Amino acid sequence: MRPSGTKAKLRHAVRLFRAYTLLIAGAIFLLFPLVWLVSSALKPDGMEFVYPPKLVPDPIMWENFPRAFSAQPLLQFARNSAIIAVFTTIGSVISSSLVGYGFARLRFRGRDFLFNVLVATMILPEIVTLIPTFLLFRAIGWNNTFLPLIVPFFFGGGPFKVFLMRQFFLTLPVELEDAARIDGAGTLTIWLRIMAPLALPAEAAVAIFSFIGAWNEFLRPLVYLAAKDLWTFAVGLKFFIHEFYANWNLIMAAALVMMLPVAILFLIAQRYFVQGVAATGLSGR
């Protein structure tokens, strides 16, 4: 099936060339603004907006990074964001996978209606429920803690993720489940030992989205967290901007620092997109 020989090798090389060309072109296009972000971050004070715009700063101020860190407790903010993001992710992945499976594969009365309700909850803009939700959490004594930002994500992770998992589960073949049921496996077992592993690409996606969502979120941490030592990075960055409105280089440096953990996380997590295919082990249909 796999032709060999020079002709095939040539075709392979052309394909590879085309692939890399497109990838590099795409990368240049998408990274264009980020290149300027980095460039601004490394510029000396006052030179950020010089005209004509200079791409390569002169001198390159690597010290802008330590400067940003000493200006505000960025490490503390990062720690807080990390705590919130990690627990949010754990809760989201587990609960969204379970609930998504339920909506996808189980039959029960009211299922479709409830799913529509779930989708509907995504439509209302956050700002109108901000104050009622704030009052709710305050009534149970959770304001000025991380709880309002974490606990709700253990209950499905949010409609977006359940929706995603449900769509994904619907693409998996029923035969595996049927086989397992015949073997006498319970629903929970099927989910945990068969479906969830198969849905690893989607779960990896959910993990990434959860982490990033929690990491970048601004409005709710602003409202729920008061004390400065509880602030997340996103809130801290906004404050940073107020304090250092004139130092765009430092602001950009702080923004870059904020992006770094997520980039690393993504680099690690994207491996799991490949795993899904292998795990499916689909032969017949």
Add this chain to the structure above:
Amino acid sequence: MSIIVEKTSARTRQSIRWRKKLRDDLRGYLVISPWLIGFVLFTAGPMIASAYLSFTKYDVFSPPRWAGLANFARMVDDRLFYVALRNTAEYAVMAVPIQLISALFFAVLLNQKVRGIGIFRTLFYLPSVTPGVANAALWMFLLNPQFGVVNALLKAAGLPTSRFLTSIDTVRPTMAMLSLWYIGTNMVVFLAALQGVPDELYEAAEMDGATSVRKFVHITLPMISPSILFNFIIGLIGSFQVFGFVYIATEGGPANASLMYVLYIYRHAFENFRMGYASALAWVLFVIVLVFTMIQFSLSKRWVYYEGGTEAS
């Protein structure tokens, strides 16, 4: 065996079915209980509260006062309501297709098994992680009509320049283009879906002599159609909720050309202290988007392919 089956009355069979249904229901509800409980505890209350508020005058500093349909009557005469709605709809109509097509294109690109694809995936995803504030500031800088890099490059290439965010006609299309930099989520969803398409299908098609285009249209697209629906719905909802960028970069201008709906809600809620009217606005948006979404869902039965058959709604 068959004797017993024949002797089983219709009623018994019916009650067996009924009990099985009950068991299924119970099991289903148990499995989705995390969401259901969370919904009841954290979501339903505030949503109902905001629905109630839309019938009141509420300036936050004093208790809400019942106002009946006054907010909605006001909306009918509110010129800016129509402006905001039109702006947002226009933006969504442009942004969603752009996002879908590009996300799919990039995902296909990133689905290739070449060396270093992981790095490329990360690079492509990176822009989506940029904090909203930094992103807005960056684009204001790059798109500056006179000093920006983009116009400088266009001029150098002999192409016409644009006023981008500073002109009434170009601000919304520009924003639609800018949404491209945040399609990381859509890209990742497509990528995960593409990974789930079994290789055997492609191999079988190749043996039949199918071209790349045919393979794409007849295998890839149907197999990932659930994720297309997902990205479409999410993109739609997201486009109607665009806020951060306009808040920072354009402030709704120039001349309200980029006054997006949620920005308008925000102004009434937090600047004019008209929480009641803001809630009413939000719920009108809710109804509009909900109706549209439900239509899309029912239409989707025609073109979305689910492996499991007709389980989906």
Add this chain to the structure above:
Amino acid sequence: MNMQGKSKLTRREILKLLGITAGGAVLSSCGPAPTPTEKSVEPTAMPPTEAPASTEAPAPTDAPSAEMVTLSLWFGEYGDDIMQEAFDAYEDQFGVHIDWLNVPEFWVKIPAAAAAGELPDVIIMGDTDIPTFAVKNVLLPLNEYADSVDLSDFVQSAIAHSSWAGELYGMPFECGPSMWVYNKGLVDEAGLEDPWELAKKGEWTQAVFDETIKVLSKGEGDDAQWGTFEPAKSIDIQAPFLKGFGGDRFNEDFTECTLNSEGCVAGYTYILQQKWDGYAADPSDAVAGHTGILPLFNAGKVGFVYFPRGLWPALNHDLDLGLAPPYVFTVAGEAYTRHGVNIFSVNQETEYPQEGWDFLYFFATEGNDILVKNQSGTPNRYAALDSPLWLDSLKVEGWEDPEAWKMGFNATLPTIAPPGQPEINDLAQAAYDSAYLKEQTVQEAFDEVVEQANQILAEQIG
């Protein structure tokens, strides 16, 4: 797929999942407990002046002993340490502790706290906020407290901004008139006489100003420079221009919006004409950020800008800078400028009204001195304009003539923002844009505004 012994394993795994979940919940409730004082709430504010870049912010001070009265306070964007110095001084003198916090996005946190009944004892207010909050009964009326002190030495415009309908609602602790800061180098280069020298001779008129910026506006592309810049698009900041042409934003008792009057239209036309002619840069000619024009000015591209004094550290001090008196309009025959004011007010529901007032007055006097000393603000009392504290702080930079500042202080008229102004402002901005882009004439655009604005005024005040 191993199905043997499935139930046992599944149970263990369920327990594992529950364990993670519970652990998550427990650990996530880690975070400092809310401060033990009764009324500690979070603070924020948006004063127009900014502090110099601060170093590491200190943690909030520890909770005081049980007997000490504590006031909770909101502010934002001053250097934490400078404010701390003032708060400490207050505590030393009055034995009252200040529990403060400094947070961005005032406008989101205030409603949330208000809805929860959790506004702090003392809140910072900007110069357009008092009427709105007063009308909503959020602020403590202060006339009964103020009767015992003499407020006549305070900048009267600032006091006016701290009052509404004859009642005082806050004490201005810092204020600064809008002054022209100009790039002396550019002016000299163009062969023009120095504006401040002219002002001292009484010859700094609008005609001269118009001519100056015309001469300074030249060049294209890399060499482009502008004489001045567009004033911020807020009607209270545009107000001096409008007043200079005989127009006013509202009528005497704020029941009517008059933005479409002859004077206002003339004023707006004046501003827009500068832009159309290319004499005035605008924020889209500059780049992102709250500072707008600052980068261009620092790059030596703009002749005249106005800044509140708190922004001084952000100026490029390598430039040869000058300070000239505020907008001078000969049409109406008088000089008008406005003040940016920062005010502290007391929450109507506070348990400590007297302590609140004491703090307000203290901060408006000694607090102001501390701010001035630390180059974080301008004086708010006429007498303070001659104080060594102020004069010494001016000498640090050296290019500001105290007499120029005095002129500014004396030319200030209040530009009070009635309740509903934010909404009217949004309308006015859109109209301004529309007129600039020539989608409508100035008159048409603002006629539309006035129609809706009158409705808004009626709702808010009535």
